[in-house]
Amino acid sequence: MATFQKRGTRWRAIVRKKGHPAQSRTFSTKARAQAWARQVEDDIEAGLVGQGPVPTVGDLVDGHLVHLEQTSGRGRKNLTSARNLKAGLGAELLASELSFQKLQEFCQTRIAVDGVKPATTKHDIMFLSGSLTTATVSSLLPAGYRDKMASWRVGLQRAGLIGAPQSRDRRPTAEELEALLVHTKHNRALRRIRYHDLIRFAVESSMRLDEICSLRWEDVDLESGTVIIRLRKHPTQKRDQEVPLMGESQSIIEAQPRVDDRVFPYGSESVGNGFRRICRHLEIEDLHFHDLRHEGISRLFERGYQIQEVAMVSGHRDWGSLRRYVNLKAGDLARRDRER
Template sequence: MRDAITVARRMGIISRSAQRNRRPTLDELDRLLAHFIDRRQRTPQAMPMHKVIVFALFSTRRQAEITRLTWDDFQKEHKRVLVRDMKHPGEKLGNDTWVDLPEEAIRIIDSMRKSKAEIFPYSPDAITANFTRACKLLGIEDLHFHDLRHEGISRLFERGWNIPHVAAVSGHRSWVSLKRYTHIRETGDKYANWPGLQLATGDT
């Protein structure tokens, strides 16, 4: 039975219940970025959370995956990066997976300094703690860092991308896992000309 459950999870036939559908608004994201940019200007050694947030949104990566990305695994010419130990349902450890990077995510990587082997040399717990504290301070309710992944995937479908194209970015093994997004109809890109992207690609 245990083996059957593992296989079913890998195939996307069964998954966790009570899926979250919380999506950040542009106003909430603007407030978060303004908060972290201000903190960065006052404390230059602080983590550039504004860059991490925008990268998570456009790359659809989880916080743990973001912290494992390395410069050596980034292939700008092919617009892709190797995600080490990607999480998969039913597995404690995932597999190394190449994923496509939207242009916006590449712009964030280009703005990062090559100080260590990792592109984002921070810990997942620190990212979560910073995000949670900021939301509480700003009065943003019920928003989790992982909701940025949901927002990023939803955005791709809203731009009219099909399931295989989105899966190449999100890293989903099973397209069944993306069926929850099929109700989305193409509505354009609300992030087109979003000032937040420009702010996140700056030197701050």
């Protein structure tokens, strides 16, 4: 029923059966082509051919990316996870070949070789889980795959291979922030990306890097001093949010040249990588671009804004989430009480 053709260094599998349309796909090895052909034949015998043959990991993550593109305007972490899964599991691995052991090896390799934390591997695994869900909703896979993935996630969690991110309370010191601003203002090599403005805006606006790099001129209202952040991150669903431009953030926007639909027309991944290189050059340790948002939110509390006011700027929905960004000291509270 199945035939195989070598095309250069790749193999094409063709499955033909009377009464069914011919199906074909090309793989990097003959073994992969044969595995796919056997799966198609099994699907035909089981009467599942109408749903299509079992997809590969590459099919799963690519299909999920297309689905997310319809609901999210920002997807840097999703693209990274898709690349990680294709490279670590193999883009041609069939969904039917997924197992707890393969996911365990994937996470162990990421942690040992790539040096990532369990929180990072969790993002990859959750992206794969979402890919399987998208495939089942689209009838590309039976619903049983979601149940298997749920049990695999529990096992990976118990093994310490995936986990929640550790809470950070890192803020740049005044000296570190000054060094960053001086360096980015006077270094000609950094002028293609306006790091000096980006760093200041991140602190003043308390926005995430993806939000900054996605901000469009059409969503800026200079008269009212507000901007609309499209599809802002939310635990259950992304939504548009109008936020006030705090501090000097409006004047920073007004100083940007209008050369693009976006106010800051840079890729967030490029900005993040460049920021890490700048910190290494200045010998600033363990400082992430996201810590600038932490700095901005903390400053709002220090200036006396209430929780509901800060949440309007930061986008947080509850105090539990917002608390991790705030560094309240007992001495500061006692001093403020004495000054009343």
